[in-house]
Amino acid sequence: MPIKVITDHTQGAPASSGAPSSVVLSLELWPHQSLTPGGFVTMIGATFAMLMVPLVGLLGTAVLWGVLPFELLVLGLLWFGLKRSWRDRDILERFEMTTDAVTLTRRDPDGSLRDWEANPYWMRVERHERVAGIEDYLTLEGGPRKVEIGAFLTPEERRQLERQLLNALGRVKS
Template sequence: MPIRVITDQSDREAPAQSGASLLLELELWPHQSLTPKGFVIMIGGTFAMLMVPLVGLIGTAVLWGVLPFMLLVLGALWYGLQRSWRDRDILERFELTAESARLTRRDPDGSTRDWEANPFWMRVERHDKVGSIEDYLTLEGGSRSVEIGSFLTPEERRGLERRLLNAIGAVKLRR
């Protein structure tokens, strides 16, 4: 599951000390269905299947005409799978304390984007349909509205919404 709960103290009683401790900490990332082992199997299997027709061409001049195209197909598959992995290298980290809510997103190019708001004034909004995305989630508050978990499935976004609403409700009750 592409959601990891690192800390969830939102259902516990308020601590006696300052509320600076983390109440909720989550990491979100896109689902990666192709494992490194699966990548090796895919490339190896494709290579084997592409070489089967070449067995009959061994020792002929035609082999040298067909071989570059077979290798080009294999190289295109390799590049496409690597590019897909690189494009899905996204990590969103949400941290909630009694004083602040913070969302940090690391994009595939390595850049990071931050958003911060006061949890007392923050809202979680779920939009039924935005374009082709169902159950689109946004965090509103602070200087702007930001999306969270856009790469998750609709069911995962609904579960994330419930978890965020419970944690924010707990923060508001503690004040």
């Protein structure tokens, strides 16, 4: 599951208003990555082996040199496509809710960081049924702007995330 709970104090007693700021909920979210490094090696190796099978019959002929560059091009494009897919999915969102502040930090595939901060007493979690073809679109409101959270998660995972966020928000507001 692409949600890692670092801290979850939503089940305890409500925080007292005079207590120092403490972390109520801390999460890390990332897109699902089904292809492991070992799977990448296996995929490239298996593709290489399958591409070389037709070349066995062409060994010792001039046609081999006409077909070989295209097969190597196919293998190179597969390599590039898989690496690009990994890089595009290198996203990490860190959500932290304390009794005083809520922060969401997103690291994009290019390494840039985007931050959002709000007061938990003014924050709202909204789930929209369908936005531009995305089911159960989840947003946070209450800071300088509305932000999405977990856009790369499945609808079921977004509903679970919404429950976690609402539980933590209820604990902070009580």
